[in-house]
Each structure stands twice: as C-alpha cells, then as structure tokens.
Amino acid sequence: IGRHALDEEVLTLVDRITATRSPGRPMRHPRTGAPADFLFTHHGKRLSQNAVRSELNRAAETAGLGHVTQHQLRHTYATALINAGVSLQALMALLGHVSSQMSLRYAHLFDSTVRTEYERALNLAKSHIGPMPTGRTQLPITDITDGGWKDAPAIKSRLAGGYCLRAPAQGSCPYANICEHCPSFHTDATHLGVLAAQRVDAHDLAEDAEKRGWIDEAERHRTLVSRLDALIAQSETA
Structure with a gap:
C-alpha cells in the first residue's frame, strides 16, 4: 500500500518508529533492485515472512484475538473501505491489484453503497459524454433495417425489451446493457424466455460485428453472452 493510502494516525506511528529505531543502511529492494530504507529490519x-507472522501472532494473543494472519488484516481493511463507498478503481490501486476480479472478492457491498456509487458514476459519465442523441436527424438509420435489424450496418445492442440501433460514427452506447452487468440486477425463472432470446441475438450480433471487423463490438456482445x-x-437453479 502506497503512502497515499496512509492516514494521519498511521503516519504519526510510522514517524515514531522511524525516530526510535536504530539507524540502518539502505538495502536492495527485491522487486526494483533500487536501494530502499525499509521501515522494519x-x-x-x-x-522475513516468518518473523512478521510470529510478531503478528504475539500481538494478537496479547490483544486476546487468537490466531490472526496478514491476509485477514488486508481483507478486513479492503472490505471496510468498499463498504464505506470507495470505488472499485480506488480499491484496486490501494491493494495493488491488476484485475478487477481480484478486488471484487472484497465487494460485500451494502445496497446503499451500490446505489450511491452507481448514481455518482452515472452522473459523472453523463457529464463527460454530454446529452444522448435524440431525434431522427441524429440517427438516420430507420430506412436500412428492411433486411432485419440484426443485419443492419449499424452499431446494435440487444436489450431485454427490444433493441438499439446507432450510426457507426456514434459508436456503442455507454449505457447499453448496463443493468445486466450491474451486481444489483436480479432475475428469476419467469424471465428465462426473455433472457434466452436476448442471448441468441447477442450471439448473432457478435458474429455480425466480427465479420465487419468491429473487434471491440464483437467482444462487447460476447461479454454480454457470458453474463446472460x-x-x-x-435462474434455472433458483
């Protein structure tokens, strides 16, 4: 965890340790190879890892906590932060994760946290993107769907209750299928027919996009297929 993740209380404690410990000499960092002044020597x-485990166990026993591991402390830290509303991107930076899936293991989110973070992110995205296109003059594709909407030379998205068509110059909609990927989205067996139909069309759209050389579009549809x-x-096991 970098210095930006330390609060004033921790920084005060680090300063106390630095002031009272015996002076040392810089040692080679095992990852970068650069000389580093380690806090604990x-x-x-x-x-060593064994020494850290031993000291942690001694402190835990003194506090009456029983056996405690370093990873438990890390897990508690991450879970507390994300339940307090920290964004997934910030958590990834704090924990040094390279994949969102690693950080999602800690995402035991409260409903209020999900709603607040969703609304904050959505409002910010809208401010960056600007107003969504409206009116036929901005989306002149109503006359190219005679052969079927899935074959139209447009950016297409299959939605649960219909579909969306956008001119290629517009790119894919940043809000397309946002609900299906949201951790707050729930469904049940009564919607199996809708989900199955959406999956069939999403698979077809992935193949259509790949034929047109729209690699990102094809991957977007395949991600939806996996989620569906x-x-x-x-739903089938519920």
Whole structure:
C-alpha cells in the first residue's frame, strides 16, 4: 500500500518508529533492485515472512484475538473501505491489484453503497459524454433495417425489451446493457424466455460485428453472452 493510502494516525506511528529505531543502511529492494530504507529490519536485514507472522501472532494473543494472519488484516481493511463507498478503481490501486476480479472478492457491498456509487458514476459519465442523441436527424438509420435489424450496418445492442440501433460514427452506447452487468440486477425463472432470446441475438450480433471487423463490438456482445449464460444458470437453479 502506497503512502497515499496512509492516514494521519498511521503516519504519526510510522514517524515514531522511524525516530526510535536504530539507524540502518539502505538495502536492495527485491522487486526494483533500487536501494530502499525499509521501515522494519532485524540485525540489519529485512524481516522475513516468518518473523512478521510470529510478531503478528504475539500481538494478537496479547490483544486476546487468537490466531490472526496478514491476509485477514488486508481483507478486513479492503472490505471496510468498499463498504464505506470507495470505488472499485480506488480499491484496486490501494491493494495493488491488476484485475478487477481480484478486488471484487472484497465487494460485500451494502445496497446503499451500490446505489450511491452507481448514481455518482452515472452522473459523472453523463457529464463527460454530454446529452444522448435524440431525434431522427441524429440517427438516420430507420430506412436500412428492411433486411432485419440484426443485419443492419449499424452499431446494435440487444436489450431485454427490444433493441438499439446507432450510426457507426456514434459508436456503442455507454449505457447499453448496463443493468445486466450491474451486481444489483436480479432475475428469476419467469424471465428465462426473455433472457434466452436476448442471448441468441447477442450471439448473432457478435458474429455480425466480427465479420465487419468491429473487434471491440464483437467482444462487447460476447461479454454480454457470458453474463446472460450466468444469469440463465442462476435462474434455472433458483
């Protein structure tokens, strides 16, 4: 965790440790190779993992907590932050994660946290994107769907209750299928027919986009297919 993740109380404690410990010499960092002044040392060497575990267990026993691991402290820290409303991107930076899936393991979110974060992000996205196109003059594609909307030379999205067509110059809608991917989205067996039909069309749209050389579009549709597969499986076992 970097210095930007330390609050004033922790910084005060670090300053106390630095002021009272015996002076040491810079040692080579195991990852970067650059000389580094480590906070905790023992006889001029870096603390080993076993030494850290031993000291943590000693402190936990003194506090009456029983056995505690470093990962438990990290898990508690991450879960408390995300339940307090920290964004997933900020959590990834704090924990040094390279994949959102790693951080999502800590995302035991309260409903209020999800709603607040969703509305904040959505409002910010709208401010960056600007007003969504309205009116036929901005979307002149009503006359190219005679062969079927899935074959139209447009950016297409299959929605649960219909479909969306956008001119290629507009790119894909930033709000397309946002609900299906939201962790607050729930469905059940009564919607299996709708989900199955949406999956069929999303699969066809992925193939259509790939034929047109729209690689990002094809991946977007395949991601939706994977998400629908999971939703269908959940509905069938519910």
